Amino acid sequence: xSKKVVAMILAGGKGTRLExxxxxxxxxxxxxxxxxxxxxxxxxxxxxxxxxxVGVLTQYESTDLDAYVGNGEKWGLNGVHALLTSLAxxxxxxxxxxxxxxxxxxxxxxxxxxxxxxxxxxxxxxDHIYKTLYNDMIDLHIDTExxxxxxxxxxxxxxxxxxxxxAVDKNDRIVEFQEKPKQPKSNLASMGVYxxxxxxxxxxxxxxxxxxxxxxxxxxxIIPKMLNDGLKMQAYRFKGYWRDVGTxxxxxQANMDIALDDGMLDLYDVDRxxxxxxxxxxxxxxxxxxxxSITRSIANQGAIILGKVDSCVISSDAVxxxxxxxxxxxxxxxxxxxxGAKVNNAIIAPDVVVEAGEEINLGKxxxxxxxxxxx
Amino acid sequence: xxxxxxxCNLHDTPSMGQLTKTRPLGSLSxxxxxxxxxxxxxxxxxxxxxxxxxxAENNISAIRNHTxxxxxxxxxxxxxxxxxxxNEPLLDRPKFNTDIANIQEHYSxxxxxxxxxxxxxxxxxxxxxxxxxxxxxxxxxxxxITCVYTKTNRGDKEYLNCDSLEIAKNNVIxxxxxxxxxxxxxxxxxxxxxFTREAFDKVLALSGKVSxxxxxxxxxxxxxxxxxxxxxxxxFDGYVVPILSSYDYADxxxxxxxxxxxxxxFLENWPIYTTSHNxxxxxxxxxxxVKNSFVANGAIIKGEVENCIIxxxxxxxxGAVLKNCILFYGSYVGKNKKLEYVLVDKKARVSEVKxxxxxxxxxxxxxxxxxx
Numbered sequence: 081x082s083k084k085v086v087a088m089i090l091a092g093g094k095g096t097r098l099e100x101x102x103x104x105x106x107x108x109x110x111x112x113x114x115x116x117x118x119x120x121x122x123x124x125x126x127x128x129x130x131x132x133x134v135g136v137l138t139q140y141e142s143t144d145l146d147a148y149v150g151n152g153e154k155w156g157l158n159g160v161h162a163l164l165t166s167l168a169x170x171x172x173x174x175x176x177x178x179x180x181x182x183x184x185x186x187x188x189x190x191x192x193x194x195x196x197x198x199x200x201x202x203x204x205x206x207d208h209i210y211k212t213l214y215n216d217m218i219d220l221h222i223d224t225e226x227x228x229x230x231x232x233x234x235x236x237x238x239x240x241x242x243x244x245x246x247a248v249d250k251n252d253r254i255v256e257f258q259e260k261p262k263q264p265k266s267n268l269a270s271m272g273v274y275x276x277x278x279x280x281x282x283x284x285x286x287x288x289x290x291x292x293x294x295x296x297x298x299x300x301x302i303i304p305k306m307l308n309d310g311l312k313m314q315a316y317r318f319k320g321y322w323r324d325v326g327t328x329x330x331x332x333q334a335n336m337d338i339a340l341d342d343g344m345l346d347l348y349d350v351d352r353x354x355x356x357x358x359x360x361x362x363x364x365x366x367x368x369x370x371x372x373s374i375t376r377s378i379a380n381q382g383a384i385i386l387g388k389v390d391s392c393v394i395s396s397d398a399v400x401x402x403x404x405x406x407x408x409x410x411x412x413x414x415x416x417x418x419x420g421a422k423v424n425n426a427i428i429a430p431d432v433v434v435e436a437g438e439e440i441n442l443g444k445x446x447x448x449x450x451x452x453x454x455x
Numbered sequence: 456x457x458x459x460x461x462x463c464n465l466h467d468t469p470s471m472g473q474l475t476k477t478r479p480l481g482s483l484s485x486x487x488x489x490x491x492x493x494x495x496x497x498x499x500x501x502x503x504x505x506x507x508x509x510x511a512e513n514n515i516s517a518i519r520n521h522t523x524x525x526x527x528x529x530x531x532x533x534x535x536x537x538x539x540x541x542n543e544p545l546l547d548r549p550k551f552n553t554d555i556a557n558i559q560e561h562y563s564x565x566x567x568x569x570x571x572x573x574x575x576x577x578x579x580x581x582x583x584x585x586x587x588x589x590x591x592x593x594x595x596x597x598x599x600i601t602c603v604y605t606k607t608n609r610g611d612k613e614y615l616n617c618d619s620l621e622i623a624k625n626n627v628i629x630x631x632x633x634x635x636x637x638x639x640x641x642x643x644x645x646x647x648x649x650f651t652r653e654a655f656d657k658v659l660a661l662s663g664k665v666s667x668x669x670x671x672x673x674x675x676x677x678x679x680x681x682x683x684x685x686x687x688x689x690x691f692d693g694y695v696v697p698i699l700s701s702y703d704y705a706d707x708x709x710x711x712x713x714x715x716x717x718x719x720x721f722l723e724n725w726p727i728y729t730t731s732h733n734x735x736x737x738x739x740x741x742x743x744x745v746k747n748s749f750v751a752n753g754a755i756i757k758g759e760v761e762n763c764i765i766x767x768x769x770x771x772x773x774g775a776v777l778k779n780c781i782l783f784y785g786s787y788v789g790k791n792k793k794l795e796y797v798l799v800d801k802k803a804r805v806s807e808v809k810x811x812x813x814x815x816x817x818x819x820x821x822x823x824x825x826x827x
Contacts, residue, residue, distance in 0.1 A: 114736040115752070339738075347735035348755065360731035364721050365487040365749040367712075375743050378736040381488065381752055393736075 083133050085218060086198040087126045088189070090182050090272075091119060091166075091206030092139030097327045100451035101429055106138060106145040108206030110331070111412050111430070113338045113347065114380040114395045116358045117148065118325060120155075121211065122204045123164075124356040127155040129214040132162035133196055136206065137185040139178060142168050148359070155357045167192060181296035187285045193278065201281055203274040203298065209334050210322040211345065211354045214275075217316045221275040226314035228280070228306055230254065231273035233318045243269035244299050246315050254313040257303055268315060271322060274298065280311065321345040332427055332447045335393045335410045339378050361396045361413075371402065380413075387417065398428075401436075426450055457590065460570040461499035461507045463492055464577050464646075465518070466554035467670045469616075469699045473820045474800075478517040481509070481578040483704070484783050484801075486711060487751035487766045489729050490521045491698060492578045496537070497727045499574075500528040502586035505535030506568060510557045513549075515541045527728045538564065553670040555662050565655070573655045575671055576647040581696035581707075583725045589649055589689055598687040599654035602628060602675060603647035605695050610634055610641030614697060618644035618676060622688045631676040645691060646672055654684055694719035705798065705818040708764055708781060712747055734767050742773055758788070781818070797821060 095107030102110060108119035119136070126134050134157060138145050145166065152164030167189050169177050179185040186193070186203070193201065200221065202214055221229035232246050240261070247256040247265035256265060284302055288294050294301045307313055321344045325331040337344045349355060363382025368374055374389040382396035387404035395413040400406055404417040408425045411417065415428045418436040425441050429451035434440065441448045468480040475483065481492035492509070499507050507528065511518050518539055522528075525537025540561045545552040554575075558565070565573070572593070574586055584603075593601045604620055607613060614634055620642040621630040634641060648671065650658065661683065662674050669677065679686050694716075696707050711717050721727065734753030739745065744759040753768040758775030765771070769782045774791035782788070786799040789806035796813035799805060800823040808827050813819030821827060 341738055341740065348738065348753070355733060356735070357733050360733075362726040362728050364717070364727075365751050366737060367717075368745040368748050368750065370747040372746070374739045374745055376741045377739045379739070379750075380736040 083196050083198045085131050085133075085200045085202055085214075086193060086196050086278075087122075087131045087134045087202040087204055087214075088186055088193075089119070089122050089126075089134060089136045089204045089206045090185060091136050091145060092142075092179055092185060093207060093326075094140045095207070095326065098331065099328065099449050101328075101331075101427070101449065102141070103451075104141055104144070106141050106206075107326070108136075109145040109148055110325075111395060112209065112325070112331070113335055114378050114383075114393045116356060118209065119145070119148070119206045120356050120358045121209050122206060123155045123157070124358075125210070125212050125214065125354070126202075126204075127157055127357065128354050129212075131202065131214060132157055132159060133198070134164045135189060135192055136164070136166045137179065137189070138166045138168050139185075142166070154359050163196070165192075181294075181301075182298045183285060183288055183294075183302050184296035186281075187289045187296070190282065190285065193282070198278050201276050201278045203272075203276065205272040205324075207325060208271065208273075208322060209325055209345070210318075210320065211349075211356065212318065212320065213354065217273075217318075218275055220314060220316050221277075224251075224253075224314045225312065226275075227277050227311040228303070229275040229314040229316050230303070231271045231318045232268040232315045233271055233322055235267050235269045237264070237267045240264035240267050240269065246270055248315045252315040252317065254307065254315050257299075257307055259299060268317070270299065271318060272299070272324075273318075274303075275316075280306075328427060328449050329447050332408075332410055332425070336391065336408065339391055339393050340376055363396050366394075369402070372400070395430075404434075423450075457571040457594075458569065459504050459506070459572045459574060459586070459590065460565070460568055461504040461586070462558070462573065462575045463495045463499070463507060463509045464554050464575050464671070465492070466510055466512045466552070466557065467646075467672055468512075468577065468579055471698075471701045471704060473822060474701055474704065474798075477514075477823050479512060479514050480698075482517045482521040483698075484766055485581075485698075485704075486708060487749045487764050489727060491581065492518075492521070493727050493729045494581045494583075495576045495578050496522075496528045497725075498576070498582070498584045498586060500530070500728060501725055502584075503530070504574070504586060505530050506570070507535075507537045508561075508564060509537065509539045510554050511539055511541045512552060512554075512557075513541070513546060515539060521730055523730055527730060540564070551667055553668065555659060555670055555674065556667070559659060565652075570652060573650045573652065574648070575650070577645075579698045580645045580647070581698065581720065582645075582691065582693055583720060583722045583727075584647075584691060584693065585725075586649075589647075592689045593649050593687070596626065596687050598649075599651050599684050600658075600675065600678070601649045601687040601689050603645045603689050603691050604642045605645055605691050607641055607643050608639050610643065611636045611639050614641070614643040615699070617697075617699070618646070618672065620644055620679075620688060626687050626689075628679050628686045628688050631679045642688070642690075644672075645695065648675060657684065696720060701818070701820075702816070705781060705796075706815075709762060709779065712749065712762060712764075732767060737765075740773065758790075779815070783823075786821075800825070803827075 091108040095102035149166040157164035245258045245264045323334045366383040369386035372385045377392045379394035380396040383394045387400040399416045403420045410427045412430040414431040421438045423440045465481045529535035542557040619634040737754040740757035746761040748763040751767040757773040758771045772790040781798040783801040785802040787804040803821045803825045
């Protein structure tokens with residue numbers, strides 16, 4: 081059956097900048113905001129947008145992520161016409177291949193896309209935190225009769241040289257793409273979210289696969305080639321909260337953005353049009369003890385807070401013992417901060433125990449990661 | 456392993472007044488994220504009983520809203536099931552709408568599954584109970600019916616109107632009568648029974664001759680007192696939380712705020728499963744003061760909360776002070792309100808009156824959906 085839109089989520093990144101957090105887990109499966117995993121965001125966005133056929137391209141340490149993706153039930157993507165599947169690199173008669181680049185990941189799954197026969201393909205990244213409905217972007221793509229539409233966000237002009245920058249004309253048609261330019265021609269950064277007309281993209285992928293010089297990457301190869309060929313490339317201006325959580329500092333900050341509830345990313349949307357879905361735990365409700373305190377924070381069920389918590393994200397089954405103090409910490413599931421320990425500006429990895437009386441990172445602004453392998 | 460059918464019985468429940476007007480007792484919210492029936496269903500599930508039915512007396516939609524497809528309690532979703540049975544023909548004749556009549560109306564579920572044993576358990580005795588041990592005891596004694604009981608030293612104050620059992624040395628129950636508070640030491644029936652298929656059928660057949668007003672509880676007492684079938688007694692020596700009145704409900708909820716009590720009800724490796732609602736984590740504002748309380752996900756707490764049980768999607772605004780309160784799903788307490796010993800039912804809003812107070816003896820209930 082042909083489908084209007086199929087989404088492909090690139091989730092194979094190694095995430096080395098997240099250090100020990102991604103040692104045994106793919107980056108999109110890293111926990112976020114006390115209850116979620118990062119990939120819940122693009123998957124829930126798809127579900128809420130009515131895009132019910134989704135491929136998740138996994139590669140590095142994919143077992144955990146593949147099991148998590150499962151049959152899609154967590155995001156409702158297991159309905160009668162829905163399909164969520166994780167697509168790891170294949171072993172074929174010619175041997176086993178890793179995905180050589182973002183474009184190659186799609187090329188290796190041409191059969192999946194051909195079978196679903198979409199009109200449009202939505203390419204997403206598995207490690208972005210944002211809430212959106214993709215429908216407006218897809219409508220813009222259709223209305224402007226574009227071959228490709230790239231979601232862009234306005235960044236601080238001083239920061240622009242860190243991003244892939246799109247220069248546009250007065251109709252937001254992309255005229256030039258600059259990858260991390262020294263002298264950016266605009267402040268519109270690519271979010272790595274693309275809508276392609278499938279027939280057009282398919283042709284480019286096949287050509288790119290045959291090019292031995294190509295890195296088989298959307299940003300470096302496919303998009304510049306399409307621009308060069310004069311294809312119609314449209315920019316879609318995304319408004320709202322969007323974060324790439326590729327580093328410890330950005331992961332920590334995005335968690336803080338939610339804990340401090342300054343309205344940047346609303347997880348509590350009452351009308352439930354963009355709710356984020358995830359796997360639940362069967363923990364007992366969270367409990368705040370008789371002398372504990374918790375302010376400017378979020379906490380998930382199963383958490384036990386007997387000490388003092390301010391500006392923190394406390395995941396399920398984490399325990400903050402008596403007289404322990406946590407400020408600006410992201411405490412992942414099952415971690416325990418023992419009696420009298422003090423922790424500041426830290427990410428505490430799952431199941432880590434901070435020993436009684438230990439003091440970590442007090443008075444410092446830099447974010448530290450405490451994992452079972454140490455700091 | 457034997458084939459077992461687990462029946463979660465929502466008939467014949469104690470009256471809880473206002474709290475059970477709009478819902479069956481089994482779906483009453485407990486400790487901020489559970490429904491009472493979660494304990495019974497999770498006990499089945501953890502005991503590897505994968506075929507379950509809920510005998511509903513009425514209000515099937517409240518039960519469905521809670522159980523959804525039932526899959527959270529089921530291990531294999533092809534071979535296992537959770538069915539909800541409602542005796543529609545007798546809905547307008549509540550006296551005759553007994554658990555026995557309900558299972559008779561749906562007897563095909565027994566025929567189709569042909570269980571070796573049928574276990575019947577209510578939802579108002581909360582415990583972490585391993586049915587596998589009961590089955591073992593039942594088989595060892597070659598029993599036809601076994602009844603689970605607990606020993607109490609507070610029979611004069613607790614378990615009133617429950618069945619009190621006299622038990623012979625060979626573990627056979629010799630007499631069953633209602634506990635009217637005479638005597639502290641008593642053996643209290645937990646209204647949890649295991650039947651062989653034959654004994655189950657015998658009880659159904661006998662009920663037709665004895666009284667069509669009798670449910671299982673009364674029929675088992677009848678069988679005991681008239682010596683029709685030997686009924687064995689199996690002692691559960693674990694922690695039992697009886698929810699037999701609205702006083703019990705509030706009192707036991709607050710008691711479970713104590714760590715030592717909670718550890719006795721919630722055992723390691725014995726999860727209590729409940730329906731997930733995809734609510735975000737609880738959010739605490741800059742001026743939140745929270746002490747000795749349970750808080751469910753989706754709650755937003757900006758005020759002061761002490762000795763409270765706060766359910767999913769509750770909002771407590773800044774300046775509000777809550778002590779010894781129970782807030783149900785989606786309820787709201789506005790700025791600067793002071794509440795003590797108040798139960799705010801589902802989706803009710805306290806936004807007009809300034810102070811509300813009940814007492815330890817009688818918690819004040821703000822009705823479901825009410826705005827005051």
